[in-house]
Amino acid sequence: MQIENIATEPYNDQNPGTSGLRKKVRIFQQPGYLENFVQSIFDSLEGFTGQTLVLGGDGRYFNRIAIQIIIKIAAANGFGQLIIGQGGLLSTPAASHIIRKYKAFGGLILSASHNPGGPDEDFGIKYNVSNGGPAPEKYTDAFYQRSQIIDSYKTAKIDDVDLDRIGPQQIDELKITIIDPVTDYAELMQSIFNFNLLKQSISSGYISLLFDAMSAITGPYAKRILVDMLGASPESVINAEPLEDFGGHHPDPNLAHAHELAERMFSADAPTFGAASDGDGDRNMITGSNIFVTPSDSLAIIAANAHLIPAYSKGISGVARSMPTSQAVDRVAANYNIPCYETPTGWKFFGNLLDAGKITLCGEESFGTGSDHVREKDGLWAVLFWLNLIARKRQSVAGIVHEHWQKFGRDIYCRHDYEAVENSIANGIVEHLRSQLPTLLGQSFGEYVVKFADEFSYEDPIDGSTSQNQGIRIGFENGSRIVFRLSGTGTVGATLRIYIERFEADASRHDQDAQEALGDLIALAEQFCEIKKRTGRTAPNVTT
Numbered sequence: 001m002q003i004e005n006i007a008t009e010p011y012n013d014q015n016p017g018t019s020g021l022r023k024k025v026r027i028f029q030q031p032g033y034l035e036n037f038v039q040s041i042f043d044s045l046e047g048f049t050g051q052t053l054v055l056g057g058d059g060r061y062f063n064r065i066a067i068q069i070i071i072k073i074a075a076a077n078g079f080g081q082l083i084i085g086q087g088g089l090l091s092t093p094a095a096s097h098i099i100r101k102y103k104a105f106g107g108l109i110l111s112a113s114h115n116p117g118g119p120d121e122d123f124g125i126k127y128n129v130s131n132g133g134p135a136p137e138k139y140t141d142a143f144y145q146r147s148q149i150i151d152s153y154k155t156a157k158i159d160d161v162d163l164d165r166i167g168p169q170q171i172d173e174l175k176i177t178i179i180d181p182v183t184d185y186a187e188l189m190q191s192i193f194n195f196n197l198l199k200q201s202i203s204s205g206y207i208s209l210l211f212d213a214m215s216a217i218t219g220p221y222a223k224r225i226l227v228d229m230l231g232a233s234p235e236s237v238i239n240a241e242p243l244e245d246f247g248g249h250h251p252d253p254n255l256a257h258a259h260e261l262a263e264r265m266f267s268a269d270a271p272t273f274g275a276a277s278d279g280d281g282d283r284n285m286i287t288g289s290n291i292f293v294t295p296s297d298s299l300a301i302i303a304a305n306a307h308l309i310p311a312y313s314k315g316i317s318g319v320a321r322s323m324p325t326s327q328a329v330d331r332v333a334a335n336y337n338i339p340c341y342e343t344p345t346g347w348k349f350f351g352n353l354l355d356a357g358k359i360t361l362c363g364e365e366s367f368g369t370g371s372d373h374v375r376e377k378d379g380l381w382a383v384l385f386w387l388n389l390i391a392r393k394r395q396s397v398a399g400i401v402h403e404h405w406q407k408f409g410r411d412i413y414c415r416h417d418y419e420a421v422e423n424s425i426a427n428g429i430v431e432h433l434r435s436q437l438p439t440l441l442g443q444s445f446g447e448y449v450v451k452f453a454d455e456f457s458y459e460d461p462i463d464g465s466t467s468q469n470q471g472i473r474i475g476f477e478n479g480s481r482i483v484f485r486l487s488g489t490g491t492v493g494a495t496l497r498i499y500i501e502r503f504e505a506d507a508s509r510h511d512q513d514a515q516e517a518l519g520d521l522i523a524l525a526e527q528f529c530e531i532k533k534r535t536g537r538t539a540p541n542v543t544t
């Protein structure tokens with residue numbers, strides 16, 4: 001195999017965010033941009049000669065081109081085998097599973113998740129380590145450092161690989177194996193859930209379901225698992241064809257973007273269960289007939305009922321949630337007397353806890369839920385969990401949610417996103433919030449008395465690494481919280497996220513609308529951060 005060393009100039013913006021490097025496609029198309037970043041990753045890793053690398057993406061625009069480029073760089077750098085999803089497709093959780101199952105050295109996942117796709121939209125790349133999980137910060141910091149001084153990359157002079165032909169191909173000393181993207185993952189799901197019970201519940205009509213794949217990667221996975229294996233009707237999976245531009249939509253599973261699903265689920269003839277997943281298949285939105293389950297509640301309900309699912313029937317060791325996720329799961333953990341960890345936003349922070357067996361389940365307010373079966377959040381896993389729960393408990397989604405609130409109380413929750421805020425304004429807001437922290441303690445704002453006001457930092461209990469500046473938290477004596485942080489996944493300007501929650505023990509008040517119930521705290525959040533005042537905006541872009 002002939003290998004070339006190509007001279008290159010560093011780019012100064014290759015700092016991975018919450019989940020890999022995400023930029024506009026046009027930025028990735030600059031000469032050497034993708035090549036530099038991939039070579040920077042390989043330059044920062046040791047011991048992969050002759051080892052296996054998993055490769056796949058969510059099928060968005062530029063996916064196939066990027067895969068061919070990466071194959072050549074990986075070949076030139078000495079990997080022995082590349083396992084690639086057919087057509088260059090792999091959902092993020094499937095990639096995580098394949099890295100683990102085939103004991104790969106790591107994997108490259110090409111996705112910008114829920115961000116839109118197309119020539120003028122977003123692309124992304126992320127490296128996952130041998131446990132199947134996103135590279136921890138010590139890796140991503142090293143990639144960035146390297147990218148700032150890189151002066152050449154290696155590439156193999158080989159033809160483009162046929163990505164559609166399943167099976168092994170040999171190019172000199174490099175083995176390339178194209179696999180069906182769904183089979184291994186579907187088998188894993190079958191080993192976790194009670195597929196027989198699910199089949200019966202679907203065929204008897206007890207469960208009717210609607211899954212919105214949002215023209216993204218989960219279409220083929222949902223069709224195989226929900227339709228072929230579990231017997232749901234083909235019409236149960238909508239927007240099932242993965243498209244390079246996701247049909248022009250945001251493949252973001254929330255009520256605003258999964259509007260077709262939302263309309264059906266809030267209609268008179270709504271199915272029992274509705275769900276959606278995102279661009280790369282790791283997020284999930286759960287709904288039932290005329291009810292939306294917040295991701296924070298979903299995590300708590302999953303934790304409270306895990307023993308009803310075959311794979312977790314012996315109990316769970318502990319749970320974790322990202323800091324801005326509501327405290328609903330903490331109440332479940334306290335009730336079952338198991339540990340509950342609070343980590344920064346980003347799935348990578350769960351990896352060590354999962355590897356060490358400290359937790360079985362984890363989740364985030366950003367529509368992410370998962371378990372120790374892989375090291376990524378997993379959209380279809382959450383869907384199957386809920387279906388298994390409905391079948392096992394013989395209860396509707398609303399019934400399960402209300403029963404949970406009755407027992408544990410309700411953590412009323414919402415998130416407001418202000419997107420594409422000018423960076424200087426966003427930084428000014430963060431500075432302004434920071435400057436208030438020392439004086440807030442003990443102050444009263446109506447019924448809210450400040451109990452703590454700080455900037456969240458995290459010390460990993462397994463490896464002792466620390467992560468600073470992970471969001472500003474203002475907590476009140478009555479358990480309510482307001483959290484502010486800048487997103488690490490956007491590609492235009494800055495996105496300010498405001499997370500608001502209040503606990504309601506009184507079951508007669510559990511049906512309140514979240515925005516109304518949180519009205520005082522929403523006003524207080526504006527008083528603290530002045531986003532509306534400083535930007536002239538009147539409302540958030542997205543409310544979830």
Ligand code: G16
Binds near residue numbers: 112
């Ligand atoms: C990624 C991370 C999640 C994180 C989310 C939002 O998800 O994997 O852990 O919660 O981004 O992050 P931020 O608030 O910084 O935008 P995904 O689905 O985009 O890969």
